Amino acid sequence: QAGLTQPPSVSQGLRQTATLTCTGNSNNIGYEGAAWLQQHQGHPPKPLSYRNNNRPSDISGRFSASRSGNTASLTIADLQPEDEADYYCSAWDNSLRLWLFGGGTKLTVL
């Protein structure tokens, strides 16, 4: 089945900016956008942004989400050591009638 494609890994320097991408199609990301979640080892996923690109109130402004066509992006500014984690995108697929997740991107802060 169609899924969401994320690069397996991204590395960026401390205090630099990282942009993570998630590619889908017109039935999912292009339909209603994507949500982004952060996951540290051994912990549940933590929402970073909703499908409308808004952030939960407890999430730093360093995290910003956007969408262009069928690709969603998460930009993390001023990278900190605690930003090292796995990042997942997720979108509702209106053709398959299910929520899809990307394979995840492991972010390394150098």
Place this chain on the structure above:
Amino acid sequence: QVHLVQSGAEVEKPGASVKVSCKASGYTFTSYLIHWARQAPGQGPEWMGRIDAGSGETEYSHKFQGRVTISRDTSASTAYMELSSLRSEDTAVYYCAREKGGTSWDYWGQGTLVTVSS
């Protein structure tokens, strides 16, 4: 504040069933949807289904159709996920999550490890 507290780890034999609970607090339970997803070791999450805690209406991933049942007890503000005919590939951490107003999830439970082993 909102909390979703799940039941403890389970060990089951192949062919058995498991039922995981998710107790909600800090909000009006019947005003939101509850989703269930699982995450196998080293893998990304996988969506299983959801329930409208108010109406009880459910929707399931076709992958799990016929094997999963999601239910709720409004008097206990608790949602349940039951998975039957367990096989070793069902070994995973199972999560519940609350859906925020038609967008996506805003709160997740702590996860429940289900191990399927003979």
